[in-house]
Amino acid sequence: MNPAFNIAVVGATGSVGETLVQILEELAFPVATLHLLASLESAGSSVMFAGKKLRVREVDSFDFSQVRLVFFAAGAAVSRSFADKARQAGCAVIDLSGALAGAVPVVPEANAQVLEGLPQPAWITSPSAAAVALAVALAPLKQQLDIERVQVTACVAVxxxxxxxxxxxxRQTAELLNARPLEPQFFDRQVAFNLLPRVGVEDGQGHTVLERRLVSELRVLLGLPSLKISVTCIQVPVFFGDSYSVxxxxxxxxDLPAVLAELDGAASIERVEADDYPTPVGDAVGQDVVxxxxxxxxxxxxxxxxxxLTTDNVRKGAALNAVQVAQLLLKHML
Structure with a gap:
């Protein structure tokens, strides 16, 4: 049994952070003391862990030398502000924002071997939910198919x-169903009962950060740096659960029978038979597979x-992958 050690979760009050804390408990991760951190606005609230209410503290004043591992689940700006501080304090860092230069993207089902000999303290990215789902599905097919190109339409949950x-x-759904005027606030237009062919802001070439992140991470995860990838992310009116046409x-x-055999024998994949199909609401949400x-x-x-493909973007695509990476770190360096 691995010895317990101190861990911090930055962004503990967000949906990913709360799910991450839940999974740490579910998997009996060897935690001695769990420090829950968030912004000033969220500090003071409580999150349940191991039957106790843990108070969330402000990240700005936290002494990272108290812990050996930090999960960053609070967005790019927070990661850029505090991850270096954690690393300088000797902490292994697992970041979920994709904002850290030089951080190695890891999906255990695809490229766990990169953790061997990784410099300490570890500087790791738990990739975007899209990259996790695609890596889990494509890694077992890489040799069988000799992949030349991948084209993806990602249906991204809000x-x-x-x-x-x-x-x-x-709110928009309630307004429309009750025949009230709809005033978009977070999104720039109606998202309820609608499709938005862009998730995030476009760059000068018409691509979004999420689309570029998926291309970059998937090439690394599959070990195919020259792989041609085309991706379009669509905002769909689904609360949880991303889906992908690939x-x-x-x-x-x-060789279709060989492909099906590879999928059936792969970790973290649930293949649905040809006369059926999976959906986010009916299948993926709350589950640990793609x-x-x-x-x-x-x-x-x-x-x-x-x-x-469909998977729970918050659970499997974000929180669970980060914890599974941490489990591998226990074997290699923590």
């Missing part, structure tokens, strides 16, 4: 943008494989 976005969808171009004809369905060859291209 929870990817935090509680304020979740509240906005709920098209993979192979350099050779797809659901894969509608697995088929292209209509005109035998080298093309098409997949439908």
């Amino acid at each position: 929870s990817a943008q935090g509680r304020e976005a979740v509240n906005e969808l709920a 098209s993979v171009q192979s350099r050779r004809p797809v 659901y894969v369905g509608r697995v088929r060859q292209g209509i005109d291209e035998p080298e093309q494989l098409n997949l439908w």
